[in-house]
Amino acid sequence: MKVESVTDLVTPPSRPLGTSSSSTEEGTVQTWPQKLKLGSLELETPVLQAPIAGFTDLVFRRLVRELGGCGLMYTEMVSAGGWVKGTISPERLFGVEDEPRPLGVQLWDREPEMVEEAARRLVDLGISIIDLNFGCPKKRIMGKQGAGATLLRDPATIARMVEATVRGAGEVPVTAKIRLGPQQESITACDVARAVESAGAVGLTVHGRTAKDGYGIPVNHSRIREVVETVSIPVIANGDVSSAESALEALKNTGAAGVMVARRCLSAPWVFREITAALRGEPIPAPPELEEQKEQLLRHHGQLVELHGDPFGTVLMRKFAARYLGGIPGARAFRSEITVAKDAEDFRRIVAELFPTHAEVVALEEDEGLQEESCS
Ligand SMILES: Cc1cc2nc3c(=O)[nH]c(=O)nc-3n(C[C@H](O)[C@H](O)[C@H](O)COP(=O)(O)O)c2cc1C
Numbered sequence: 078m079k080v081e082s083v084t085d086l087v088t089p090p091s092r093p094l095g096t097s098s099s100s101t102e103e104g105t106v107q108t109w110p111q112k113l114k115l116g117s118l119e120l121e122t123p124v125l126q127a128p129i130a131g132f133t134d135l136v137f138r139r140l141v142r143e144l145g146g147c148g149l150m151y152t153e154m155v156s157a158g159g160w161v162k163g164t165i166s167p168e169r170l171f172g173v174e175d176e177p178r179p180l181g182v183q184l185w186d187r188e189p190e191m192v193e194e195a196a197r198r199l200v201d202l203g204i205s206i207i208d209l210n211f212g213c214p215k216k217r218i219m220g221k222q223g224a225g226a227t228l229l230r231d232p233a234t235i236a237r238m239v240e241a242t243v244r245g246a247g248e249v250p251v252t253a254k255i256r257l258g259p260q261q262e263s264i265t266a267c268d269v270a271r272a273v274e275s276a277g278a279v280g281l282t283v284h285g286r287t288a289k290d291g292y293g294i295p296v297n298h299s300r301i302r303e304v305v306e307t308v309s310i311p312v313i314a315n316g317d318v319s320s321a322e323s324a325l326e327a328l329k330n331t332g333a334a335g336v337m338v339a340r341r342c343l344s345a346p347w348v349f350r351e352i353t354a355a356l357r358g359e360p361i362p363a364p365p366e367l368e369e370q371k372e373q374l375l376r377h378h379g380q381l382v383e384l385h386g387d388p389f390g391t392v393l394m395r396k397f398a399a400r401y402l403g404g405i406p407g408a409r410a411f412r413s414e415i416t417v418a419k420d421a422e423d424f425r426r427i428v429a430e431l432f433p434t435h436a437e438v439v440a441l442e443e444d445e446g447l448q449e450e451s452c453s
Pocket residue numbers: 127128129130131153154183210212213254284315316317318337338339340341447448449450451452453
C-alpha cells in the first residue's frame with residue numbers, strides 16, 4: 078500500500094504509540110510520535126540516521142542535515158580503546174567539534190574504563206549524546222575483540238559498560254544499540270534491554286535481527302515490540318525502514334518511539350524528510366529531480382576532495398556515488414564507470430557523460446546489497 082499521508086493508515090492499534098490516538102466511527106486513527114526525548118535531549122522528529130561505518134562521515138552528515146527531516150545523526154562507530162590508548166587517530170571524529178548539534182557519537186569496546194574515558198572526552202567536545210554499540214556482527218569486532226554483538230550473550234558486562242559510560246558522560250545522555258541476540262537460538266534482547274535501562278541509559282535502538290542473521294531474513298517487528306513492552310525508556314526500531322510507508326509500519330507493529338534508518342539513506346538521503354512529513358500528517362515531498370541529484374553528487378564529491386585532496390577524495394566518493402540513482406534505468410553504465418573514477422577530473426567527466434537526467438524512477442531497489450561485514 079502506498080501511504081501518502083498519516084491518515085491513510087487507519088488501524089486499531091493494540092497499544093497507543095507514544096503520543097495519542099483518537100477514536101472515530103470507522104475505528105481508531107493512528108497518530109504517530111512527533112518528537113523524541115532521550116534524557117535531556119529532545120529531538121524535533123523521532124527519525125534518526127544510523128551510525129554506518131565507512132559512510133556517515135562529516136560530509137554525508139552535512140548532506141543529511143541539508144535535506145532535512147532527520148532528528149539526530151550519528152557518526153560511524155569509534156573504537157573507545159583505540160582512541161584512549163592512542164593506537165588509532167579517530168578520523169571518524171573529524172569535524173564533530175564544529176558541527177551543528179544535535180549530534181551523536183557511537184563508541185564500541187568491551188572495557189568499561191575505555192568507554193568511561195572516551196565519554197569524558199566526548200563531553201569536552203560538546204557531543205549531544207553518546208551511543209554504545211552492542212550489535213556489530215563484524216568478525217573483527219566480535220571475535221578478536223569480543224565486543225559488538227558478542228556482548229549480547231553477557232548482559233552483566235553490557236550493564237557495566239553502560240554504567241561506566243554514564244559516569245564519564247555526566248549530564249550527556251547515553252543510549253545503546255543492539256541486535257536481538259547473537260543468534261535465533263539465543264534471543265537476549267529483553268534481558269539486555271533491562272540491563273541497559275537499569276544501568277542508566279535513556280534510550281535503546283533495536284535492529285530486529287540477530288547477529289548471525291546478517292541481513293538474510295526480514296526484520297522481526299514482534300521481537301522489537303517485546304523489548305518496547307519490557308522497558309520504560311524509549312525504544313527506536315531499526316531494520317528495513319526504507320520509506321515513509323515502511324517507517325509507519327515499523328512504528329505501528331513495534332510500538333517504538335522512533336525509527337532509525339541506515340542503508341536506505343545512503344541512496345536516498347531525503348528519506349528522512351519523507352518519513353517526518355508522514356509522521357506529521359503532511360504530504361510526502363517528492364524526491365529531488367535527477368538534475369538536483371546530479372548537483373548534490375557533484376557537491377558531495379567536491380566537499381570530499383576539498384577535505385581530503387585528490388585523488389583520495391575521489392576514491393572515497395566512489396562508494397557513495399555507486400549508491401546514487403537507485404531504481405533508475407540506465408544507471409548501470411554510470412555505476413560501473415564511476416566506481417573506478419581515477420581522479421576529480423575523471424569523476425566529473427563520467428558524471429557529465431553518464432548521469433541520466435531524464436529518466437523515470439521505476440522502483441526502489443529493495444536489496445541495497447550492502448552488508449555490515451563490508452564496512453570499512
Ligand atoms: C556498511 C554498514 C556499516 C554499518 N556500520 C554500523 C556502525 O558503525 N554502528 C552500528 O551500530 N551499526 C552499523 N551498521 C548497522 C546499521 O546501523 C543498521 O543497524 C542496519 O543496517 C539495519 O538498518 P537498515 O535496514 O536501515 O540498513 C552498519 C550497516 C552497514 C550496512
